[in-house]
Amino acid sequence: MKILKLLNKKNFLILFFLFFTSIVSAEEKPVDIWNIDKKKIEEKNITNNPEISNGENILQESIEPSVFGMQNQNQNQKSIINLDEKFDTKEIKIIGLYDPEDYGLNVDMWANSDGDQLENLLTKLNKMDLSNDAIEIINTSLLINAHSPKKNISDNEFLKLKSDWLIKNSKLDLIEEYLIQNQIINLHPELTKHLVDEHLSNSKIDKACSVFSKNNELITDEYLSKFNIYCLIKNNKREEAQLILDLKKETGFKDEYFEKKINYLLKYTKKIDDSVSEKSIFDFYLAHQTNPNFNFEPNDKTKKIIWKYLSSANLLGSFKQIDVSEIEKIGTIEKAVHDKNYPEKELFNLYKRFQFNFNQLLNAQNEYKKLSKIEGRALIYQKILLESEMVEKLKLLKVLKNSFKDDDLDKAFDLELKIFLEKINPVDIPDNLTSFYYTNIQIEKDEDKKIKFNNDIMHQSKLINYFNGDYASSKISKDTNNFLKKIKKNKKYFLSKKDIIFLESLRYDGIEISEKYNDLYQIDENEIPTDIQIMINNSETGLALLRIAEVIGQDEIDRIDEDTIYFIITALNKLNIDWMRNKILLKVLPLKV
Secondary structure, three states: OOHHHHHHHHHHHHHHHHHHHHHHOOOOOOOOOOOHHHHHHHOOOOHHOOOHHHHHHHHHHHHOOOOOOOOOOOOOOOOOHHHHHHHHOOOOOOOEOEEEEOOOOOOOOOOEEEEHHHHHHHHHHHHOOOOOOHHHHHHHHHOOOOOOEEEEOOOOOHHHHHHHHHHHOOHHHHHHHHHHHOOOOOHHHHHHHHHHHHHHOOOOOHHHHHHHHOOOOOOOEEEEEHHHHHHHHOOOOHHHHHHHHHHHHOOOOOOOHHHHHHHHOOOOOOOOOOOOOOOOOHHHHHHHHOOOOOOOOOOOOOOOOHHHHHOOOOOHHHHOOOOOHHHHHHHHHHHHHHHOOOOOOHHHHHHOOOOOOOHHOOOOHHHHHHHHHHHHHHHHHHHHHHHHHHHHHHHHHHHHHHHHOOOOOOHHHHHHHHHHOOOHHHHHHHHHHHHHHHHOOOOOOOOOEEEEEEOOOOHHOOHHHHOOOOHHHHHHHHHHHHHHHHHHOOOOOOOOHHHHHHHHHHHHHOOOHHHHHHHHHHOOOOOOOOOHHHHHHHOOHHHHHHHHHHOOOOOOOOHOOOHHHHHHHHHHHHHOOOHHHHHHHHHOOOOOO
């Protein structure tokens, strides 16, 4: 009876599927939140169309919304649009996360941009090791609810550029929010796959499955559909999982490896299929979940994401018992540590187990060159532990770091190096080693420090609270003019670049500053790079912001020289983007202790 019941449900689902495809073309299009009139017209058309109305009633009465594991009952009246229709339509709904008005931007911030120029710029940015400040500017620019550029790029190509950027540079929570808020799992399968795979590699299966529970679209991508079937089984919705799998098979789906694993999870067979596929992290994960005696030893050809899963799932225990004579395996561990898939501490504990004679330890800086790279690193590390003289220890740390760098493994000696350096007083470091020290030490962020106001210096005085919104326009005008009056009387006070940045920002905001103080400083109109100035003139706001992010590059904004800060703030003033300008000013102007 249970089999018959499943077959009946399956047959019903097939009939529904055929019926659904016949009416899908009549469903309403995606809502354009920036075109309210268009939305009203479409709603009116649907109301006046009895076929569509009846179709919606049939859908509501006939199908259980949980069958596909994605649609809640309160979403049944929402239209479902075929993926191909989304790509074929000439006008795609605006997709983003942030309201442009909240950021001093507008819905046409990309309209005048050239798609070729945008693609080239993003290609450059994707190759750079960007600071958090630069990434924040780019994320904001790309995720504003705005129309696509109109020249040399389609809507879908613009959306793909966003996805590619998010995959390489953004945090998973931001990607999930972007996908769920816009309901674009099907439109951006690669982005969704990236999110699912990253959660899987961190052994966060519940987080991975939650992506589907918050989605209201029918999943069309095969990889994601298979993963959704697994999630249904995990959440004790076996009948629904089986029905979806049967429907997929009716349309020609065939994956012997996947079906064997799923049949075991559905308890249709007790026979363990011990095959292991490394084709994807999901295939590998299924092998682990369906084999109680799972055992896998990675090597240097194993994908990074699988190494990451093995580490997060505590499946690398065998490496702790590795013998120091197994040099090849130790090399594999070094690579895994460099990729942040194996703890540094475990590698250096392994180095401690190497045996060296007294002469080797005494003359380590010469003896290590006679050994293999791995043995040499172990010797230097042991010598570092024995060395008591600070300068000699610092020299050895540099030798060890360079040894890792020579083999493209520099990140394998990252955290442990910082621990050593934190115990050294920078005052005692000789000049020839200061660059090495400051390049590798973790410097305390200014954000963790408190602002100390200095009312003798304009840009460090309480006047900067204006950029926090703590000053009325009339009051900041009066207090600034009074400050300038004191400066004019004080022949020893010279306005610094930061003072000028402060004053010019007030002027752009329309704050009235007396003309009698105009002679206190001069401004250079040519400090903004020509290409950025052209973008500003052409209202290419999005591109201008990306170029500013490129200028910032790997530097945190508070570490950049004053001349560069001046042009960045001037550009933001001309673009009238106060929120970003104010955020930067409050990082670079105040004195923090």
